[in-house]
């Protein structure tokens with residue numbers, strides 16, 4: 660049985676726009692068509708949409724087809740990425756593929772951020788560098804206590820002399 664899943668976008672719903680017409684045409688061609696109402700459509704979260712889609716689809720095989728609209732496209736591809744199985748075909752309509760703070764959890768979002776830092780190194784080099792905004796745990800000597808402590812810092816190297824910089828202060 661060939662199945663088609665039509666996945667709507669942000670603020671979408673099963674009866675929206677071209678979904679009912681497409682559903683009807685595909686049913687004429689003997690596809691079983693489902694247009695699930697995705698959870699909390701006004702506030703789509705990729706982390707809830709993927710498991711929801713997985714549940715709706717059930718057994719994924721080469722007779723499973725997907726049509727996505729907008730953020731529905733991202734949901735389909737991220738779902739398939741995790742399944743690691745072959746599906747029939749995927750059709751993406753006006754795909755919205757970027758994760759942003761509306762569609763991903765906070766931690767993942769932080770990992771995509773970068774900070775642009777201007778620095779002046781003791782070797783005399785003045786540079787500007789883009790580094791991941793997310794701080795890493797590093798061992799640094801605490802000068803007051805005189806021993807090493809784990810701190811969260813942005814770490815980068817001078818582009819000329821490779822001296823390491825650690826920024827532990829929170830930036831605005």
Ligand SMILES: [Zn+2]
Pocket residue numbers: 780781782783784817818819820821822
């Ligand atoms: Zn330097």
